[in-house]
Amino acid sequence: MKETKYLQFFESFNEDFLMSVSAFSNYEGGAIKFGIAKSGEIVGINNIDEIIPLIESLIENNIVPKPSYKFRSDYKRKVLSLIIEEGSYKPYLYNNDAYKRNDFKTYKVNEVELNRLKLEGLSLNFDAQEIINKDLTFEVFKDKLDLFLNINLSDDLLKVLGLITINDKYTNAASIISDNNNFPGVEITKYGRSQNEINEFEVISNKSIFILFDEAYKFYQRYYQYQLIDSKTSRKIFELVPEEAFKEAFANALIHRSWDENGSIKVEMFEDKITIYSPGGLLKGVSKEDYLNGKTSKLRNPILAYVFYRLRYIDLFGNGISKIKELYKDMHVKPYFEVNEDSIIVTLPVVDKKVPLTKDEGKILDYLNKGNIASSSELASITGYSKNKVVRIVNSLLIKNYIESIGNGRGIKYKS
Secondary structure, three states: OOOEOOEEEEOOOOOOHHHHHHHHHHOOOEEEEEOEOOOOOEOOOOOHHHHHHHHHHHHHHHEEOOOOEEEEEEOOOOEEEEEEOOOOOOOOEEOOEEEEEOOOOEEEOOHHHHHHHHHHHOOOOHHHOEOOOOOOOOHHHHHHHHHHHOOOOOHHHHHHOOOEOOOOOEEHHHHHHOOEOOOOOEEEEEEOOOOOOEEEEEEEOOEOHHHHHHHHHHHHHHHHEEEEEOOOOOEEEEEOOOHHHHHHHHHHHHHHOOOOOOOOEEEEEOOOEEEEEEEOOOOOOOOHHHHHOOOOOOOOOHHHHHHHHHOOOOOOOOOHHHHHHHHOOOOOOOOEEEEOOOEEEEEEEOOOOOOOOOHHHHHHHHHHOOOOOEOHHHHHHHHOOOHHHHHHHHHHHHHOOOOEEEOOHHHOEEEO
16 A cells, blocks of 8 residues: 555654645645554554544634534554545635645645636636736737627627626636737747757747637648639648648647646647647546547637637537547548647648649659759759758658658758
């Protein structure tokens, strides 16, 4: 027997157990066993019946509000179990502090965790929490409403959407949507052939959530979409990563992230994939299996999700993973999802279908398709193009999966 996140041992009776009563009441419940050493050895305690009222008195006088608990006495082994249920009226405080337990110890929560407990106790989400700021502007949101719904912004509409409370105060969701705010945003990195080669990097923060979406989408279009002009009037768009998959994945990162954390969403763009890191793990009560199977019914930020739904940025609540999988259904490569305690990572691979070539790309590819392997300098000599032009062309062919590189540094060569 050993201690876990939900089980703690006390060799003898002492008041330190009150921190764990707070922790278990705040998070998922647990049990405290008196008469067992940290090693798991049963040492036993005497006078169990006398200790029980002492424990009750300490809990009643030191834990606020009153938690729900019960005792189990093992007189044969002289072990007393105190079983604490997770409470509904959080936070449960000991000496004005709330506690949390990991696998091996009980510790005081920080301000972010404390605020989350308070919201949970009030059955509120972070995006519904009232804020003090009275000077928010919504020019970007106005444009989106006009463009997608052809309606005007008003205080009544803000109240209907949950951006203004019944107390006539803005919510966190309103601040996140507003033109300028204090929230983190998104870091976008476009890599070259390796993570040591950065082609473009941009940080967008303290801006409307819609600006974050639009700027990330521009990056996607710049690097993963190509237009082919068949005639003077006909254009075809080819996608290296399905457009709807990127929009769904990034929109979900925005509306499901933990906005009370300082970290930014990170979008990393590679030649063979896009990876989106969203701060905050799964919402409490949602299992990894439910998430991966697209069965998440709970929303971390329901107000933001509703606004995105009304503006048609997303189709259905909690349906993002299923939609992304469906978009890759007929592809050789598949998206993959990583769920961590403090983040969710979605990776969208470049699809394995060829996109059309320009005349210049075709000239280089024709040479490499004959079994030739050449450096950029050799290709410049063969084609008559400048070295810079050849570098641009081979980078495009690499992204389109027509060719691959061999070697490193100045020794890099290319083959089909």
